Amino acid sequence: MSQNVTAVTQELVEPILEQMNLELVDVEYKKEGKNWFLRVFIDKPGGVDIEECGQVSEQLSEKLDETDPIEGAYFLEVSSPGAERPLKTQADFNKYVGEHIYVKLYEPMDGEKEFEGTLVSFEDETATIEIRIKARKKQLQVPFNKIAKANLAVTFN
Incomplete structure (x- = not known):
C-alpha cells in the first residue's frame, strides 16, 4: 500500500515542482504512533523556503483530494530535506x-x-x-x- 501511495504522490507532485523549478528529493508514507504521515521532501540550489513548501503543499493537497489515493486520515508535510539530505539516485x-x-x-x-x-x-x-x-x-x-x-x-x- 505505501509503495502505491508514494508512487501516486510522486506522479502528482512532479508537474507542480517542475513548474516551480524545484526538485523532488523523496516521498515517504509512514505510520508514527496512531497517525499516518505523507512526507514530500523538495529542494533547489540554495535551498527552499517556507513559502515554497506551502505553495507545493496547497497544490499537492488539491491533487490528492481529486485522486484520493489514500484511505483514512493522514498528515501531509512538505519540507526541505535539510543539511543531511538523502542521496537516493x-x-x-x-x-x-x-x-x-x-x-x-x-x-x-x-x-x-x-x-x-x-x-x-x-x-x-x-x-x-x-x-x-x-x-x-x-x-x-x-x-x-x-x-x-x-x-x-x-x-x-
Whole structure:
C-alpha cells in the first residue's frame, strides 16, 4: 500500500515542482504512533523556503483530494530535506561529488558497514569515498547496488 501511495504522490507532485523549478528529493508514507504521515521532501540550489513548501503543499493537497489515493486520515508535510539530505539516485551521487557523505552498506566491506568521508567520484555505478582511519586516508570503491542508505553529512571543523 505505501509503495502505491508514494508512487501516486510522486506522479502528482512532479508537474507542480517542475513548474516551480524545484526538485523532488523523496516521498515517504509512514505510520508514527496512531497517525499516518505523507512526507514530500523538495529542494533547489540554495535551498527552499517556507513559502515554497506551502505553495507545493496547497497544490499537492488539491491533487490528492481529486485522486484520493489514500484511505483514512493522514498528515501531509512538505519540507526541505535539510543539511543531511538523502542521496537516493546515481544522479544524486554525481551531483554531490566533493561533498562529505555518510554511507551504510547492505553487507560489510573491510569489516565495516558504515563509512563517513568525502565522495571523490562516481563513475561506472561506483562511488569512490575517501575515508580517514586515524591519521591515514584511504579510498574505498563502493558499488552503487551495495549502498543501503546514503546522505550528506554535516562536518564540524
